[in-house]
Amino acid sequence: MTPSTPGSPAWVDLGTADPDDAQRFYSALFGWTAEVSGEYVTFALNGLPVAGAGPLYGVGQPTAWSTYIGTADADEVAARVEAGGGKVLVPPFDVQQQGRMAAFLDPGGAPFSVWQPGTMRGAAVFDVPGALTWNELNTRDLDGSMAFYQSVFGWQFRNSSMSGVPYIVAKVQQTPVCGLQPMLPDMWPDDVGPHWMVYFAVHDCDRAAEHALALGGVVVQPPTTLPIGRYAMLADPQGGLFCILAGRN
Template sequence: MNPPTPGVPSWVDLGTADLSDAIRFYSALFGWEAEVSGEEYGGYTTFSLDGRAAAGAGPLYGEGQQTAWSTYIATDDADLIAARVEAAGGKVLVAPFDVMYQGRMAAFLDQAGAPFSVWQSGTMRGADVFDAPGALTWNELTTRDVEGSAAFYGDVFGWVARESAMGDGTPYIVWELGGQPIAGIRPMDGDEWPDDLPPHWMIYFAVADCADSAAYAQALGGSVVQPPTSLPIGCYAVLTDPQGGTFSILQGANA
């Protein structure tokens, strides 16, 4: 098995106020199977899709924390990334540390305050499945500081920002690494973005039918924040789980 490519989003996990209910919700919605770890890992749960690791979830540990999904970017040197983050104007929230023999991780804020993490793989490489229904398919930074963010992640990971546009003409940035698209920036422009909404990384899971999945999420106790919306790349919707964790689903144009 090949190691994950450094600089590419390789894992996502959920910090949740109700791990048991999150397991119920996401297992039903995406067909995931949950494997709950022992006490030494605090009950951290790995979700699998057809036997391949797809995402993770765990309880909240800090007082005042809210249920949220996190994006992890692969690296072969978490300590080097931590130094680059600080040099580029970001902040180290959790300094690099070993997660037993599974790998090494760290958590940061970018220059605008959006949280993200890195994962240096050991025995656990990250996700083993992408772009299939129920698997991670895209990671997108939503921010008011597009220019600053393009520079920050370029300095930290070597990403190259390419100007693009959404189907309605809204400006969009595609990040590339080695000539391949690996993530995006969506500007927080316009009235649709509340002033108190902080910058954040949005996670997209692939689905076979966007409308059906959105309706099913609602039936399972979640909410539809952005109803199914068609773009040239496909149909997407923004959802929340019963604990308020926000995520998106995407039905590709060829699905």
């Protein structure tokens, strides 16, 4: 699966209350370099784009990572979102020659975006330490979310529940592209809304979590062993949540 494959996550970026400190934190944590163009920062790993960051534009908007799903037609996706009960927050528009994007809310209230590539295809590297490795929807209506995203992107689904905990893997052309899971009360308080979570790959989850803490971040969920590897949930100094994952070899 490539970032230009329609229906596959293609890009992530951070809306942050402090872009300068975001550059400091994430560059030190993941070994990224930053290229600044106006108010937007493109992060690169070994010279290849992996993620972006920009300032907050809405009053009271929290620092958060956004997931962009690749599409061949952002306008068609916008029509499907409305037909499926979602909301168009930002109608499709051109980002110079780089591509075309739009921002939405799914019916449960989780924000997500789409990217129709132009000269900028999306992230150029995945699944290596310092790069995006997984995207995951946390939802309070698992069945409704599956129906919505199937109607918008044509995803197929596989039940990967383990130990009684529901987990759904979404697939495009039989290739896993992201996950969906219910927001269990013991993990997500009522005041946290549905959202997309981003996972970045790391060599060593425990060391990366310690490094994030030393850089001023917060360890929200300590390193935990899962069947796919060892993961932790972190927050950057401005409160932006993200996960790290050291996969099993």
